[in-house]
Amino acid sequence: MSEIVRLSISSIRNIKTADLEPSPSANLLWGKNGSGKTSVLESIHLLSTGRSFRSSKVDPLISHDENEAVIFAKLADGHQIGLSKSRRQQHKLKLQGENQKKWENVARELPVQVLDSSAFLLLEGGPKPRRKFLDWGVFHVEPAFLSNWRKSRKCIANRNLLLRQKHIDYAQLAAWDMELSQAGIAVDLARSSYFDQFLPLFNEVYQALNGSLAGKLTLSYERGWDKGKELAAVLSENQQIDAKYGATQNGPHRADISVNIGKNKAVEILSRGQQKILVSAMKIAQGDLLSRALNRHCIYLVDDLPAELDNENRAAVFNQLLRLGGQLFITCVELDAMEKCLINAPQMTKFHVEHGTIKA
Numbered sequence: 001m002s003e004i005v006r007l008s009i010s011s012i013r014n015i016k017t018a019d020l021e022p023s024p025s026a027n028l029l030w031g032k033n034g035s036g037k038t039s040v041l042e043s044i045h046l047l048s049t050g051r052s053f054r055s056s057k058v059d060p061l062i063s064h065d066e067n068e069a070v071i072f073a074k075l076a077d078g079h080q081i082g083l084s085k086s087r088r089q090q091h092k093l094k095l096q097g098e099n100q101k102k103w104e105n106v107a108r109e110l111p112v113q114v115l116d117s118s119a120f121l122l123l124e125g126g127p128k129p130r131r132k133f134l135d136w137g138v139f140h141v142e143p144a145f146l147s148n149w150r151k152s153r154k155c156i157a158n159r160n161l162l163l164r165q166k167h168i169d170y171a172q173l174a175a176w177d178m179e180l181s182q183a184g185i186a187v188d189l190a191r192s193s194y195f196d197q198f199l200p201l202f203n204e205v206y207q208a209l210n211g212s213l214a215g216k217l218t219l220s221y222e223r224g225w226d227k228g229k230e231l232a233a234v235l236s237e238n239q240q241i242d243a244k245y246g247a248t249q250n251g252p253h254r255a256d257i258s259v260n261i262g263k264n265k266a267v268e269i270l271s272r273g274q275q276k277i278l279v280s281a282m283k284i285a286q287g288d289l290l291s292r293a294l295n296r297h298c299i300y301l302v303d304d305l306p307a308e309l310d311n312e313n314r315a316a317v318f319n320q321l322l323r324l325g326g327q328l329f330i331t332c333v334e335l336d337a338m339e340k341c342l343i344n345a346p347q348m349t350k351f352h353v354e355h356g357t358i359k360a
C-alpha cells in the first residue's frame with residue numbers, strides 16, 4: 001500500500017510544524033494564496049523523490065529562519081519514511097529506521113505523480129520530460145530497468161569523454177559501443193514493453209476524458225535510433241559524426257514519446273486546456289498501470305488543476321483520479337467549487353491552510 005496515514009512537516013517554507021492524518025481517498029487543502037497549500041504537496045514530493053516539483057534546489061524550501069527541515073510519513077502498511085535536510089548539507093533519508101544512500105527504495109514505497117499548472121510542459125519542447133515520464137513508469141514496474149539504465153548512462157558519459165579527445169582511441173570506443181549496445185537494448189526492451197501496456201490504458205482514459213479527439217490522437221514510442229538497425233551497427237556507423245559533435249547522437253538517451261494529431265505535433269494543435277487533459281490522461285494511465293502491475297496505488301498531488309479547465313472537464317479528470325482508488329492531495333482556493341468536483345469521493349478530509357498553519 002502506498003497510502004500516507006500520518007504526515008508531519010516542520011520548517012518547510014511558511015509551515016513551522018504540521019501534523020496531518022490524511023484520508024485514504026481525497027484530501028483537500030484549501031486556503032488563500034500564499035497560505036502554504038502547495039508546500040504540503042512539495043513536502044510529500046520531496047520525501048518521495050528528493051526533489052521539489054517547482055524548484056530545482058531543495059534549500060529554498062527550508063523556512064527562512066530555520067536551519068533544518070524535517071518531513072516524516074507513516075504509511076498504511078506501517079512503514080515509516082523520514083527526511084531531514086539542513087542548509088548546504090547532505091540530506092538524511094531513513095526508511096524503517098535505516099539510512100538510505102539513494103532514493104530508489106523510498107521512491108518504490110511512495111510513488112507520486114504531480115498534476116499541476118505546468119503539466120503542459122510535458123508536450124512542449126524536447127524529449128527529456130517525456131523520456132522521464134516514461135522512465136518513471138518503467139522504473140516502478142520493471143525492477144531490472146534501473147541497473148541497465150544506469151549502465152547505459154555510464155557508457156554514454158565515457159563514450160562522450162573519448163569522443164572529445166584530440167586523438168580518439170577507436171579500440172576503446174568500440175569497447176564502449178559494445179557495452180552501450182547491450183545496456184541500450186535492455187533499456188529499450190523494458191521501455192517498449194512498458195509502453196505496450198501503457199497505451200491501451202491511456203486510450204481508455206483519454207476516450208473517457210475527451211471522446212471527440214481520442215480517435216485522432218496517436219502516441220508512439222521512439223527508441224532513440226533507427227528502427228530497422230541494430231544499436232551496435234548504428235554506433236559504429238556514426239563514430240565520425242559523433243566525434244564531430246563530441247557526443248553520442250544515437251541511443252537510449254534519445255528516446256521519446258511522440259504525441260501527434262494527424263501529421264502535426266499535438267502541442268501545435270491543442271488548446272492549453274486540451275493539453276492539460278491529455279497530460280492528465282497520460283499520468284492517470286500510469287497510475288492505473290502501476291496499481292495493476294504492483295497492486296499498489298500511486299499518490300496524486302494535484303496543484304491548481306482547475307485553472308484552464310471548464311467544470312465538465314474538471315469533474316471528468318477528478319472522476320478518473322477517483323476511479324484509481326488511491327490517495328489524492330488536492331489544493332484549491334475556492335472550497336465550494338472543488339467539493340462539487342469531488343462528490344463521488346468515498347471519503348474526503350478537508351484541511352484549512354492559513355499562514356502556514358494546517359487544521360483538519
Ligand SMILES: Nc1ncnc2c1ncn2[C@@H]1O[C@H](COP(=O)(O)OP(=O)(O)OP(=O)(O)O)[C@@H](O)[C@H]1O
Nearest residue numbers: 013014033034035036037038039060061062063064
Ligand atoms: N523558505 C521559505 N521560508 C518561509 N516562507 C517561505 C519560503 N519559501 C516560500 N515561502 C512562503 O511560503 C508561503 C507558502 O507558499 P505556497 O506556495 O505553499 O502557497 P499556496 O497556498 O500554495 O499559494 P497559492 O494559492 O498562491 O498557490 C508563501 O507565502 C511564500 O511566500
Ligand SMILES: [Mg+2]
Nearest residue numbers: 037038303331
Ligand atoms: Mg499553490
